């Protein structure tokens with residue numbers, strides 16, 4: 001019997017398998033690789049070998065044939081085991097979904113099996129220095145020159161370019177009739193001539209790095225275009241709803257990891273007559289995190305279920321709300337976990353201090369907390385647009 005609000009047996013089994021594999025690596029592996037400036041390739045490949053990276057990719061292209069709910073479950077369990085894989089948000093979720101929904105048969109055959117197995121990693125580039133949250137303002141252009149596209153412009157904060165084989169770049173093409181610029185998507189190999197990348201040093205240590213990119217007349221073949229040049233925004237949103245659902249999955253997993261560490265400590269640390277978890281000053285913040293975490297998980301699961309059912313419009317609303325709730329609970333859970341540990345909370349050995357800074361990412365990217373509040377105010381509540 002399926003009880004509403006519980007997951008299928010297959011999903012539960014998937015979670016358990018992911019948890020078992022991710023726990024073999026855990027936070028210690030991620031932290032060590034990050035400190036050495038190395039990648040988490042072994043874990044990534046292992047996930048790929050077990051079919052975890054491609055659970056959402058159609059079976060005919062080497063994937064598991066499942067949905068975003070399955071992929072989100074994978075990332076949540078990996079994060080909860082201390083091994084969040086940021087590139088899962090990008091490679092199978094954003095790029096995999098866009099190619100699956102908008103790509104040609106050739107593009108699907110070329111890219112999806114590798115994305116599913118983890119042998120190909122794809123990055124995604126939309127953010128620009130002078131546009132930021134206002135992606136309508138992007139100025140990277142794609143111009144037709146014979147049978148090639150010429151890409152010119154700049155991107156910033158692009159994750160994982162150094163470990164990616166290919167990048168899905170959002171550029172603008174001019175409408176032949178009106179001359180108005182409209183967004184279009186291009187697959188760009190990361191070793192293409194005319195692409196320069198600069199590392200952005202960040203204040204948290206993670207294996208995935210961020211990059212500023214310069215496209216100096218990068219030439220791409222005609223078939224680099226994904227989807228229709230006139231397809232409009234829906235093609236982009238085929239990837240952005242998965243991005244938000246996966247952002248929520250990663251942050252919910254981070255919150256679970258922090259909460260588990262904090263609860264274990266609260267049950268064992270004794271400085272007065274009883275363990276510190278006896279004090280409501282310690283127990284209540286932990287209980288609050290538990291409640292808000294379950295709220296965020298429910299939103300994420302609902303958003304994924306709507307997306308998998310093909311209701312992109314309602315999925316958009318819930319994906320935004322889930323992403324908001326996930327970002328909040330990751331920050332709150334890490335803060336409470338550090339506080340519960342006292343001085344030990346900020347030791348390098350425990351690693352929660354670094355994660356506290358990293359969790360802030362959930363409030364900023366891929367879409368900021370403020371932009372989600374704008375969206376909900378306007379679209380869910382019908383309030384006037386403020387910008």
Ligand SMILES: Cc1cc2nc3c(=O)[nH]c(=O)nc-3n(C[C@H](O)[C@H](O)[C@H](O)COP(=O)(O)OP(=O)(O)OC[C@H]3O[C@@H](n4cnc5c(N)ncnc54)[C@H](O)[C@@H]3O)c2cc1C
Pocket residue numbers: 090124125126127131132133134156157158159160210361364365366367368369370371374387
């Ligand atoms: C670690 C990291 C990884 C990233 N990875 C990628 C990636 O792989 N690919 C990619 O394309 N991008 C990536 N990004 C970029 C990310 O999506 C942007 O940082 C984010 O969209 C916000 O843009 P911004 O940083 O330019 O902030 P801005 O747009 O400059 O905003 C600054 C502040 O103003 C607020 N603000 C802006 N407009 C409004 C408004 N109308 N109302 C209220 N408040 C407003 C914002 O919420 C924010 O608090 C990454 C960023 C980080 C930090």
